[in-house]
Amino acid sequence: MTRVFQQWFAPRQTSPAQDELDHPLLFFGDEALTLRACCEGVFITGSSGSGKTSGSGAAIARAYLRNGFGGIVTCCKPDEAEIWRRYARETGRERDLIFFGPRHPHRFNYLNFAAQLTPTDIRPTENLTQLLGTVTDVANRGQSSNSQDPYWAKASQQLLRNAIDLVLLARGTGGLTLEEIYQTIITAPNDDEQLRSRDWQRSSRCMQLLNEARRQRHGTTAAHDLVITENYWLKEFPNLSPRTRGCVISMVTTGIDPLLRGNIHELTNTTTTVTPLQTHQGKIIVLDLPAKSYHSAGILVQLIWKLLWQQATEGRNIQANSRPTFCFCDEAQTFVSRHDSTFLMTARSSRACVVYLTQNLPNFRSALGKAETDALIGNLVTRIHHQNVCTETNVWASESISKCWRLRASSGTSHSDDSEGRERKSHNANLSDSHEYQVPPERFLDLRRGGPRSNQCVDAFITRPWPSGRGFLRVTFKQS
Ligand SMILES: Nc1ncnc2c1ncn2[C@@H]1O[C@H](COP(=O)(O)OP(=O)(O)OP(=O)(O)O)[C@@H](O)[C@H]1O
Ligand SMILES: [Mg+2]
Incomplete structure (x- = not known):
């Protein structure tokens, strides 16, 4: 021990504790x-x-x-x-x-747990976005010059927020998985041509979820959020410049990629037997x-x-x-x-x-x-x-x-010649205060x-x- x-x-006796703290x-x-x-x-x-x-x-x-x-x-x-x-x-x-x-x-399904932690009168999107946003931040730490510019952190949070919200609107918290969020992001429309193509739409997980979300019956808040989410995927995201879009996608996917694989996936994206x-x-x-x-x-x-x-x-x-x-x-x-x-x-x-x-x-x-x-x-x-x-x-x-004030003593002797060339010595002693580190x-x-x-x-x-x-x-x- x-x-x-x-x-x-x-040592001396300590007084009894006044309160728990x-x-x-x-x-x-x-x-x-x-x-x-x-x-x-x-x-x-x-x-x-x-x-x-x-x-x-x-x-x-x-x-x-x-x-x-x-x-x-x-x-x-x-x-x-x-x-x-x-x-x-x-x-x-x-x-x-x-x-x-x-x-x-x-096992610990952290997405389900985070959704449960959110008060029931609030949709869990923002809470989950913060969680995965911080994961993305840490995963990108020091890896690119983009990590220094707040725009990229905000843009990647926006991408995550819309992906999470779309999965929640389509599938509810029970259907929320990291894999689903990832698939939404990587199959999102890049341009108007894709949006016009029926074949492409059928193959895109993002579009499938948008259709599912539209078919759900939502309360007022969720219905309002669906309109914003739709606008993001159908208008804002395809209109980003390809380079910006590529950077934002890569910031998010490099963050979540290590969590999607093998035994880490099994550990964190399946059931829950222990929580904080x-x-x-x-x-x-x-x-x-x-x-x-x-x-x-x-x-x-x-x-x-x-x-x-x-x-x-x-x-x-x-x-x-x-x-x-x-x-x-x-x-x-x-x-x-x-x-x-x-x-x-x-x-x-x-x-x-x-x-x-x-x-x-x-x-x-x-x-x-x-x-x-x-x-x-x-x-x-x-x-x-x-x-x-x-x-x-x-x-x-x-x-x-x-710091603390300390008294410093100093002394010295000075030499000089008088008007007739004789050496004169003078002694001095000083006491001074100085502000020094303890x-x-x-x-x-x-x-x-x-x-x-x-x-x-x-x-x-x-x-x-x-x-x-x-x-x-x-x-x-x-x-x-
Ligand atoms: N239980 C122990 N009994 C005796 N020596 C120990 C014991 N544990 C560690 N040491 C030694 O004491 C020194 C301090 O070790 P310790 O691991 O606590 O340092 P540390 O400050 O945590 O270092 P680091 O930043 O590398 O983690 C080392 O030389 C270590 O070999
Ligand atoms: Mg140590």
């Missing part, structure tokens, strides 16, 4: 990391091998499990699922573990599709789980069930999306504890861009900084700890990184507004 002890402060989860000497601190988001940084996973990450994971939290765990490295099996064994939570992945029996809602009942769902082994398919499936866990958690009623739920992402740069910062803003009222581990800030920036990275880390209030060689991250960590960036360079050479000790600074008024603590985690 990882033991956590704090180096600088003498003040429940202590981990002690550092006389300070406690409370549920409130964890609901405000935990961000762990440190160079590769600095002890993030086996130090602070392990301590927090075990604390969550010991306290009965449910949650989802994303996996980047192939050994992560086994690490969580060990945490669960050590904390008596093995019975709550659910592994999800091609090697396990559970089970984390609210204490289940720990380990997404055993490590990114290093399953590549983009593994990343996208985990991203979908994460987005739907966020939605399910935002919509929960904590008066009826306030069991905390967590999302633990090691190598978080692989799984972050632009929805994370919005989710984090209200995570406390949903009892949601997000833990993101990454080496440095540039990792997040290359995944999200600068503005979204700033928004995200601004909403991760509890920060744990391990040994790090990234100057930018170290300066940011020092800045976030804040923890300067170079302090992060030589923190202990664990392993036998440092007797399994991993050092870190934890910054947040601690109840005692301190802004940071220096702590040591013991690996086990």
Whole structure:
């Protein structure tokens, strides 16, 4: 079991928790990391091998499990699922573990689940568009210059929205599959000639669905949406320039393509035996599709789980069930999306504890861009900084700890000649105030990184507004 002890402060008795959010989860000497601190988001940084996973990450994971939290765990490295099996064994939570992945029996039809999450008085199109739009965004990350221009993201969302809506209008949520959305897109009319050809119309899935949708009896809202959807497929889409249309189609299809195939299709587009809602009942769902082994398919499936866990958690009623739920992402740069910062803003009222581990800030920036990275880390209030060689991250960590005024003493001797050529010496001493880092960036360079050479000790600074008024603590985690 990882033991956590704090180096600088003498232990003292903590006062009883005032409310649920003040429940202590981990002690550092006389300070406690409370549920409130964890609901405000935990961000762990440190160079590769600095002890993030086996130090602070392990301590927090075990604390969550010991306290009965449910949650989802994303996996980047192939050994992560086994690490969580060990945490669960050590904390008596093995019975709550659910592994999800091609090697396990559970299935999750995420489109049906996302449609069910939508309130009954709203059509689920927009919710599903957001979900697949984010998948498309992440799949295209850094792959083309188009991904930088907001037009393409909007145009691909529009394409997805109309494809999803057409399938829903024709087939209802029961008939909604990713394959159907894909077929709608790739058989959509490209020009007036196709639209005039009866043979082509018979062969086009898009046109078949349009005819089916027209034959359905719709309520007022759906009837109105059908007119807009029809206009898109019959007028707007064929009138796009072939190059633009090709780019937009390819952005969407490259996003969903990895999800259409083989065991990933079987896992996510058939039945449902597990959903993110089970984390609210204490289940720990380990997404055993490590990114290093399953590549983009593994990343996208985990991203979908994460987005739907966020939605399910935002919509929960904590008066009826306030069991905390967590999302633990090691190598978080692989799984972050632009929805994370919005989710984090209200995570406390949903009892949601997000833990993101990454080496440095540039990792997040290359995944999200600068503005979204700033928004995200601004909403991760509890920060744990391990040994790090990234100057930018170290300066940011020092800045976030804040500066203090220090009194600096200086002295000197000056030499001069008087009017008769004799040497004169004068001595001076000064005291001046200077505004300096409480923890300067170079302090992060030589923190202990664990392993036998440092007797399994991993050092870190934890910054947040601690109840005692301190802004940071220096702590040591013991690996086990
Ligand atoms: N249980 C353990 N006992 C002793 N040493 C360990 C243990 N787990 C990991 N180590 C060692 O401690 C160091 C820190 O490992 P850890 O995997 O926690 O680093 P990390 O910061 O998560 O790195 P990365 O960014 O590469 O994931 C490494 O040298 C590792 O070999
Ligand atoms: Mg690690």
